[in-house]
Amino acid sequence: MTTMTGAEAIIESLRINGVDTVFGLPGGQLDYLFDTMYKQGDDFTLIHSRHEQGVAYMAYGYARSTGKVGVYAVVPGPGLLNSSAALCTAWSNYTPVLCISGQIPSAAIGKGYGELHEIDDQLGMISHITKWAARIEHVEDTPEKVNEAFVQLQSGSPRPVEIEMAMDIMATEKAVNLKSAAELPAPPTINSDDIRSACDVLCTAKRPMIVVGSGALDTGDRVLALAETLQAPVMAFRAGKGIVSDDSYLSVNHPTGHTLWGEADAVLAIGTRLHWPLVMWGKDDDLKLVRVDIDAEQIDRICTPEVGIHGDASECLDGLQKELTEREHRAESREQELLALKQSMDAQVRSKVGPQMAYLDVIREELPRDGIFVDEVTQVGFVSWYGFPVYKPRQHISAGYQGTLGYGYATALGVVAGNRDKKVIQVSGDGGFMFNVQELSTAVQYQLPLVTIIFDDGRFTNVQRQQKEWFDGRVICSDLHNPDFVALAQSFGAAGYHAHDPESLRTAIRDAFTQKGPSIISVDVQEFFPPPWPFLMLPQNRAKVCT
Numbered sequence: 432m433t434t435m436t437g438a439e440a441i442i443e444s445l446r447i448n449g450v451d452t453v454f455g456l457p458g459g460q461l462d463y464l465f466d467t468m469y470k471q472g473d474d475f476t477l478i479h480s481r482h483e484q485g486v487a488y489m490a491y492g493y494a495r496s497t498g499k500v501g502v503y504a505v506v507p508g509p510g511l512l513n514s515s516a517a518l519c520t521a522w523s524n525y526t527p528v529l530c531i532s533g534q535i536p537s538a539a540i541g542k543g544y545g546e547l548h549e550i551d552d553q554l555g556m557i558s559h560i561t562k563w564a565a566r567i568e569h570v571e572d573t574p575e576k577v578n579e580a581f582v583q584l585q586s587g588s589p590r591p592v593e594i595e596m597a598m599d600i601m602a603t604e605k606a607v608n609l610k611s612a613a614e615l616p617a618p619p620t621i622n623s624d625d626i627r628s629a630c631d632v633l634c635t636a637k638r639p640m641i642v643v644g645s646g647a648l649d650t651g652d653r654v655l656a657l658a659e660t661l662q663a664p665v666m667a668f669r670a671g672k673g674i675v676s677d678d679s680y681l682s683v684n685h686p687t688g689h690t691l692w693g694e695a696d697a698v699l700a701i702g703t704r705l706h707w708p709l710v711m712w713g714k715d716d717d718l719k720l721v722r723v724d725i726d727a728e729q730i731d732r733i734c735t736p737e738v739g740i741h742g743d744a745s746e747c748l749d750g751l752q753k754e755l756t757e758r759e760h761r762a763e764s765r766e767q768e769l770l771a772l773k774q775s776m777d778a779q780v781r782s783k784v785g786p787q788m789a790y791l792d793v794i795r796e797e798l799p800r801d802g803i804f805v806d807e808v809t810q811v812g813f814v815s816w817y818g819f820p821v822y823k824p825r826q827h828i829s830a831g832y833q834g835t836l837g838y839g840y841a842t843a844l845g846v847v848a849g850n851r852d853k854k855v856i857q858v859s860g861d862g863g864f865m866f867n868v869q870e871l872s873t874a875v876q877y878q879l880p881l882v883t884i885i886f887d888d889g890r891f892t893n894v895q896r897q898q899k900e901w902f903d904g905r906v907i908c909s910d911l912h913n914p915d916f917v918a919l920a921q922s923f924g925a926a927g928y929h930a931h932d933p934e935s936l937r938t939a940i941r942d943a944f945t946q947k948g949p950s951i952i953s954v955d956v957q958e959f960f961p962p963p964w965p966f967l968m969l970p971q972n973r974a975k976v977c978t
């Protein structure tokens with residue numbers, strides 16, 4: 432038993448669970464927490480932002496790129512609400528983000544007195560966008576509650592959680608029994624009959640394919656081994672990019688996967704919602720579906736598969752590989768077929784979205800092989816989902832289905848903070864970048880060497896294109912008044928560069944990589960980029976569509 436404050440109990444419990452980095456923005460209800468972090472000295476990294484949305488996205492980027500828990504701290508009420516978009520992003524991308532929120536004085540909670548930052552039922556409100564949320568009402572309960580947060584974060588489907596503590600409880604001293612790190616429960620036992628049933632489907636298939644998502648991020652070697660045994664191409668969209676390297680003939684992008692989906696007789700889906708294929712492309716009786724997921728509810732969410740396996744992806748893949756080996760199953764090589772299909776699709780992509788691909792080619796050539804690319808809700812970002820090759824998981828970061836415009840810059844700062852040994856490039860449109868432009872201050876203050884490329888065309892391009900195409904050219908609220916982004920960067924103390932085409936971008940990236948701090952590259956875009964949608968909004972190619 433050790434006498435400590437509530438704030439000290441939180442920080443010590445975080446340290447025991449392996450946390451050494453916190454993103455935070457101070458305020459009255461967090462004074463004791465921040466003073467405690469100050470006392471940790473150099474053993475504890477604290478990065479503060481200029482807006483609560485910034486620290487939450489940084490925690491998301493840190494977690495998404497490292498696989499570790501990303502932790503951030505904000506004041507209650509408006510502070511917590513400011514961070515909620517990032518929590519939604521973490522939720523949609525199955526990312527372990529821990530939000531620590533302050534609270535008003537404990538005696539006033541739920542009373543409606545009008546305390547600073549008070550909102551009614553904060554815990555109930557945040558519970559709708561987190562996997563688990565709890566208030567620590569007694570200092571001595573802190574170790575148990577923090578450990579439960581880490582169990583929730585790291586078992587089953589990883590998703591964000593929130594803990595909160597009132598300001599007076601953070602200041603109160605009590606005798607606390609610190610616990611060892613959280614012990615995670617064992618994953619559900621794999622049903623051997625399900626493994627055999629899945630192999631019955633996969634062994635008899637003539638044209639199998641595999642689809643991977645976030646639930647397969649740590650299974651790359653196993654997925655590749657199984658794909659080689661089955662000669663099954665592996666499709667990834669956003670979250671699964673790099674699980675099988677794009678160098679492999681078995682790795683295919685989204686539009687190539689669409690072609691293969693229309694011909695497949697069996698699909699093995701591992702840790703993926705499978706939303707776009709099932710809802711847009713369809714599934715009929717000629718396509719047998721095997722789904723593997725740690726979340727039992729996900730397996731039957733859109734349609735009922737022929738075989739559903741509830742369990743850890745690694746264990747499932749080991750079981751499938753073992754069963755196939757015992758059956759001595761080995762399919763004939765499809766290398767030439769798949770290489771030809773990939774080459775054909777690449778030519779089609781370049782014929783329709785060539786301008787975006789020209790920039791992405793330069794970025795890929797200049798970004799080291801182990802570098803990390805962070806997209807945005809922007810034209811080049813959309814094309815990167817199918818046009819930017821990656822070689823390992825967690826090398827392509829996106830907002831997933833939440834599509835949170837403006838998430839990219841702050842998220843990429845969290846990526847840099849968690850990957851000091853890697854180069855990071857982030858792309859933004861002029862509209863999205865301005866959502867978190869204030870975090871240039873954070874990047875300079877902490878000397879985070881992020882290279883950000885802003886494609887500046889003076890408009891919300893998607894919105895304006897739709898206004899012109901859908902509403903007889905009536906344009907409203909989609910033209911933008913922008914600063915000189917290079918001058919803006921320099922005013923913060925960051926490096927700034929202009930570019931006007933792919934080759935001048937190449938020169939700017941090389942110069943930016945020599946900087947010790949952040950860089951902004953502003954690319955002047957005069958005309959609309961061609962629409963990226965022909966390779967995203969792909970048509971139905973099976974007899975039925977799942978709804």
